[in-house]
Amino acid sequence: MGYLLKTDWWKWLCVVLLTYTVIGGLLLPVPKLPILNETIRTLHFHVPMWFGMILLFLGSVIYAVKHLSGGNIKYDTYSVQLANMGIAFGVLGIVTGMIWANYTWGEPWSNDPKQNASAISLLIYLAYFVLRSSIQDEQQRNRISAVFNIFAFFLMIPLLFILPRMSDSLHPGNGGNPGFNAYDLDSNLRKVFYFAVIGWTLLGFWMATIATRLSLSKQKLEDA
Secondary structure (H helix, E strand, O other): OHHHHHHHHHHHHHHHHHHHHHHHHOOOOOOOOOOHHHHHHHHHHHHHHHHHHHHHHHHHHHHHHHHHHHOOOOHHHHHHHHHHHHHHHHHHHHHHHHHHHHHHOOOOOOOHHHHHHHHHHHHHHHHHHHHHHOOHHHHHHHHHHHHHHHHHHHHHHHHHOHHHHHHHOOOOOOOOOOOOOOOOOHHHHHHHHHHHHHHHHHHHHHHHHHHHHHHHHHHHHOOO
16 A cells, blocks of 8 residues: 555545545635636636646657657657547537536627637647547658647647737636736635646646556557
8 A cells, every 4th residue: 555655645645635626626615706706616627627738748749859750659649639638628628618607798600710620729629639540650640740739839820829929818817808917816726726627637637647547558468
């Protein structure tokens, strides 16, 4: 048990942080702001999931570069599973954002530049998996998809952080609107928000690690 606690401390940390995020995010007092009201609690779920998505995609790119430099199939598997989990977090981020938007903007999808850019980014990563499934040769598939992975990540950055700021947007922090940090993120929200970012990110890497191990085990069985 002591060995387990020592080697998997970050998993225990993930469980503790997410338990605190759910309980604190739903029960701790929040600012009583017009229109937002209690929907501001989605800040602890929507935004941290997007942080987690970006970090998962970054990890996927790092392993893609490692695979291109060495050709190790293990690195390709890590890259694929991290991208897969990044998409899952991105979808959850969009869904939680739509719930928030339905109450604050009056409709779940208003073609806001940030919403559209987020959807385009996820579609690009979905194309990454379509590309992988369309190439039969394993080595060629891994190399081409790794290059596409790098392209997708560096295309996502301007889509999410640059282009929405260049046009009118309802989203906080874009199009002239102040971000949460400027007026909403009071001390009570900070008590949960930063821990939520760490907790959700750790969960994403944990799930990607499990998926990678399962995939590598399946490959070993097929080779045997």
